[in-house]
Amino acid sequence: MLFRSVLEMVGDTPLVELVGFSPNPAVHIYAKLEGQNPTGSVKDRIAKFMIDAAEREGRLHPGQTILEPTSGNTGIALALIGSLRGYPVKVVIPDAVTAERVEILRAFGAEVIFSPGPLGTNGSVAMAREVAAAHPDWFMPFQYENIENPRAHYETTAPEIIADLPEIDVFVAGLGTGGTLTGVGRRLKEYNPAIKVVSAAPHPGDLVQGLRSLEEGYIPPVLDESVLDGRIVVDSRTSFRLTKELTTRAGIFAGISSGAAVRAAQVAAGRMESGHIVCLLADGGWKYLSSGLWTQDYDVIEEDVNTKFWW
Ligand SMILES: Cc1ncc(COP(=O)(O)O)c(C=O)c1O
Structure with a gap:
């Protein structure tokens, strides 16, 4: 593959099945590896x-x-x-x-x-x-309000998913600006209105870098809550545990919000009889090494998630 600029290498990220992560063998969970982008994130x-x-x-x-x-x-x-x-x-x-x-x-x-x-x-x-x-002479793209944020996902992320897995039933992603969920969610529902879109978020005040709790008061204008069919609030310890498991059990070195997304996918899988779930892993693990996340052991916490589904 020959590129004229690294910017041509943005997108077209791989989708890989997370074998053994689904609580139901008839439900398959796939991860879209956004850490493969040039700067390592979605x-x-x-x-x-x-x-x-x-x-x-x-x-x-x-x-x-x-x-x-x-x-x-x-x-x-x-x-x-x-x-x-x-x-x-x-x-x-x-x-x-x-x-x-x-x-x-x-x-x-x-x-x-x-x-x-x-x-x-x-x-x-x-x-x-x-x-x-x-500094009125400076330019602020402002991802929280910029329509190009969800548009990027509508035009690129979602079509890639549809091309790779036409039978997708559920899409799960972390909620930061809401751009991923809004852009991918809109396109997927145009493709097949039966597809469900589920957000993964932290508890208010509980830090999972990159994600936000809407309960903290700011609802980003780019977020279209009408595309959401479910919301899963994941404990940060559980996000860490699943991030570590991604590395040790699936060979995927991803960031902390990815652990939250995978946990949310597991919870969604528990509600389905069969089907295909895509969860988006927003970045790679490199930027989190100093957190010591991978050297710790994690207990499985009972009631580690708080769920709300509209389907
Ligand atoms: C690591 C990480 N995960 C998830 C997200 C959430 O993505 P979005 O802003 O599209 O909701 C972000 C960015 O906000 C992020 O940096």
Whole structure:
């Protein structure tokens, strides 16, 4: 395969069956490995769509500074594009994120602005709005409101899933901005209205990097809650346990939100007689190594999830 730019390598990620992860042998769970994207996360897709659209529509000018609040992955993806196309990139991230995120951002040439860790990404959003107000000449793609975020998933992620697994019954993904669930969910339901879409989220105040609890007060405008057929709240210890199991039992080195998505897929599988579930693993494990997640042992927690289904 020959590419003229790493940006041509975004998307077309593999779908692999998670053998032995389903509680029901008649239900098959497959993982879409977004860690295979150039910067190692699903966010390469939306960064490319947001920047391409802004250039096309004249909202982003040569050399203009890009500013974005992020839990890390979107910032890293924007930093890659910025370095290729000559835009300085500044990202606002919670100071509680792993050191690897900060290092990668700086490696790609981004400037890192820290927001208070306890406030999570809501704190980053608030601080980025303040910085943007003080610098009206900067461009903020703002993934939480940018229609190109769900559009990237509508145009690329979902068609890839349909092509690889036409018989899909359920789609599960973590909820951060809601872009993945909204964009993939809309396209899948156009393809087959019977397909169910399920979100995985943490408890309020319980940190799973990249995911948000809607109970904390901010509902991202890109999230279309009408596409959701179920919501599964996963304990962070359980997210860690499943992330570790992905590595030890399936050979997949994924990030922490992936553990939450897989646990949610297991719960959804428990409600089905048979079928096919796709869960999206948003990033690879590299950025979380310093968390020590893979060297710990985890007990199986009773009642580790809180579920709500509308089907
Ligand atoms: C690691 C990780 N997982 C999941 C998500 C959630 O994806 P989305 O923003 O499309 O809801 C994000 C980003 O927000 C993320 O960085």
